[in-house]
Amino acid sequence: LDRKKWDKPPKNCIKINFDASTGNNRTGYGVIVRDDNGFVLGGGGGFKDAQLSVEEAEWYAFDESIKIACLLNIKGNVIFESENAGLVNKINGQKRDLTIIGSWIKDSLKALANFRSATCVWTNWQCNSVADYICKKMCADACN
Secondary structure: OOOOOOOOOOOOEEEEEEEEEEEOOEEEEEEEEEOOOOOEEEEEEEEEOOOOOHHHHHHHHHHHHHHHHHHOOOOOEEEEEEOOHHHHHHHHOHHHOOOHHHHHHHHHHHHHHHOOEEEEEEOOHHHHHHHHHHHHHHHHHHHO
16 A cells, blocks of 8 residues: 655645535534644634535635634745545636536735735645644544
């Protein structure tokens, strides 16, 4: 088994991993923010009392990760990393997406002007394990 691991971002860059989970009429999200040394700068998670589609839930986590980066006053180069290839493709190919989620993504992308540069890239799910754990914990805790 070829196990992947999380990689540090390039020098002078911040990497933000985000993930979402759905179940029991709830959607949870998790975000972890790390610098180019791999040190955690922040993160968080939460839930929404709504059953969203997988794609909608991943967008919700992306939008929340942008908000967390802004709250942390991050202004430099940022890489948003997701294991959801469909969302990454939608974010990176925004020219003619006329769907509802396409409209939401366009609104989210306006906030990326807060950073010197910002990209969104796909990662293997094993590289996103911390964000995945946070979002699943948020949903589980909401049930209690």
